[in-house]
Amino acid sequence: MVKLFDGINPRNREKLEKIFETQTLHVKKNTSILKSIHGDNLIGYVLNGYLEIIKNDSNGNKTIFEEIYDEDTFNTSLLTFNRGEYDILAKEDSSILLIDYESIIEEKEITKDYYLQFIKNLLEITIAKGKEKNERIEILTKKTIRNRLLEYFSIASNKHGSKFIYLPFNFTDLADYLAIDRCAMTRELKNLKEEGFIEIKGKRITLLYEKYSSSDPLINI
Amino acid sequence: MVKLFDGINPRNREKLEKIFETQTLHVKKNTSILKSIHGDNLIGYVLNGYLEIIKNDSNGNKTIFEEIYDEDTFNTSLLTFNRGEYDILAKEDSSILLIDYESIIEEKEITKDYYLQFIKNLLEITIAKGKEKNERIEILTKKTIRNRLLEYFSIASNKHGSKFIYLPFNFTDLADYLAIDRCAMTRELKNLKEEGFIEIKGKRITLLYEKYSSSDPLINI
């Protein structure tokens, strides 16, 4: 995926960081960065570390909204912070560059190509995030646990063109991502195993069926 | 919401349309525009009319992915077209300007301010769409019909700062949007009415409770 400063040399990157309103945060593992954030419309760029944007609703359900690794970008305006249910947690010691979004957009002076490049990068990243969101919506509109799992497998499998899927998180978090009860998910995974649809070894899932929906031939690697 | 050509005068808009690879489509009500689209990475701009991006999955469930009105913008790359489940339907006679996305991004020559403005507009629009997707994800991660409805009401109510909600679509489509069975939804709406939570008159829903989640005081208008 495109990175925020792709195609911009260090000197120009420095210039941009001076033009924009920025702030650099250093946070310890397992702490929230919310209290250090001022303003609700910030672009965050993870210099190093690993963040999770999670949501705890009033029913006690946790959902992982985004996972943000090294050099990845997030946008706090996408969250409805005022609802008080979101949190951004550092899962490792992390450094984060925060840029005020308005100061990016309202800049009129410079028509330098590196500024244009920056805006284009931000656009590319935002589109890519939109695709991920669409994928999750595709999954969540499925009504049964089985169909959510199969849709998830299908998308993951198509991405890498392989019948092997390596889960990017543990099963507890997978259940959160699919918005289903973890125990019920385990039950259904067992069914899928027993019916010969899948094989599970740790975080590697092997798809044993040829295709899931009508249109998706699985490539056999 | 920002429009694609906001802040760009007609002369410069024309210049842009010449620089980019564009195509103008005219489609009749209730026809698909997919067959007229060539390329899978297009920015669509509705000159006039009204479109719906829908998805029919293999289980026969329909989902409305996006509603695109006059002067609104959509991005075909956000859809996984190869899965053959998506369609873009004109719900009215419509005219659509299609712009090849690559031809937008790869343009290097012009550093004109109207080009920058265009990219910024596209960024703003993409971010706004991302917010809408997040809202839907928030709703779809709720596990019960009741909680999905209440979350939907809460978001709609907060948007306008009012306890009155005017549904932007009919109840059948609302059920699709919430990814629940229409009959079950009707049943639950009846329950909510009988328990005194809401009042329904046509497409206007009145919230009779003060707040839904812990953090959201409803403004009383």
Add this chain to the structure above:
DNA sequence: TTTTAAATGTTGCATTTGCAACATTTTGCA
């Protein structure tokens, strides 16, 4: 290493929900 916490596995059960199969009402169109 030991201890503590987190993740995973399992199962019974009450509840919710999707589904089917209708009746009724509203809307759009010829």
Add this chain to the structure above:
DNA sequence: TGCAAAATGTTGCAAATGCAACATTTAAAA
């Protein structure tokens, strides 16, 4: 205006699923 189609309302029932309450395994931290 009248007719067909779409939208809405209703209900019984089987199936799916969330939940609680555990045991067991694995991972992290002290």
